[in-house]
Amino acid sequence: MRVGIGYDAHRLVEGRPLVLGGVEIPYRLGLEGWSDADVLLHAIIDAMLGAAAAGDIGEHFPDADPAYRGISSLKLLALTRNVVEDKGFTLSGVDSVVILQEPSLRAHRDRIRECIAEALLLPFDRVSVKAKTSEGMGFTGRGEGIAAYAVVLLEG
Numbered sequence: 001m002r003v004g005i006g007y008d009a010h011r012l013v014e015g016r017p018l019v020l021g022g023v024e025i026p027y028r029l030g031l032e033g034w035s036d037a038d039v040l041l042h043a044i045i046d047a048m049l050g051a052a053a054a055g056d057i058g059e060h061f062p063d064a065d066p067a068y069r070g071i072s073s074l075k076l077l078a079l080t081r082n083v084v085e086d087k088g089f090t091l092s093g094v095d096s097v098v099i100l101q102e103p104s105l106r107a108h109r110d111r112i113r114e115c116i117a118e119a120l121l122l123p124f125d126r127v128s129v130k131a132k133t134s135e136g137m138g139f140t141g142r143g144e145g146i147a148a149y150a151v152v153l154l155e156g
């Protein structure tokens with residue numbers, strides 16, 4: 001068994017949709033970045049690559065490459081699944097935490113879990129997504145950005 005950890009953070013800006021775990025969340029701000037800036041999926045991708053000792057997201061999907069500009073990170077997640085499977089691993093489960101002051105993800109959490117499970121061809125009950133505020137402290141607490149952590153387990 002191999003464990004991997006992933007982390008990501010993106011800045012909140014005007015004029016961008018907020019996409020978390022492949023789901024568009026209604027909010028007045030969105031995340032800035034290449035692709036759709038889906039901070040949660042980027043953390044999960046890095047956790048998967050980390051568990052397989054297969055580099056990181058920037059190496060596999062460089063932001064200088066126009067092929068990935070504006071791409072849905074769900075596609076990148078599915079491609080990452082191929083990378084770890086080609087190395088002989090099977091994904092056992094995903095746990096994750098999104099750190100944001102607002103909006104509340106409570107109503108969207110199961111839809112996010114479904115999206116991730118679908119892209120990874122995993123049963124719903126092997127994908128966990130949690131949301132926490134940082135009680136007003138730091139960049140997430142001030143609403144300047146959103147951060148995410150993920151842990152995955154690979155078997156192989």
Ligand code: MG
Pocket residue numbers: 008009010033037038039042
């Ligand atoms: Mg990112």
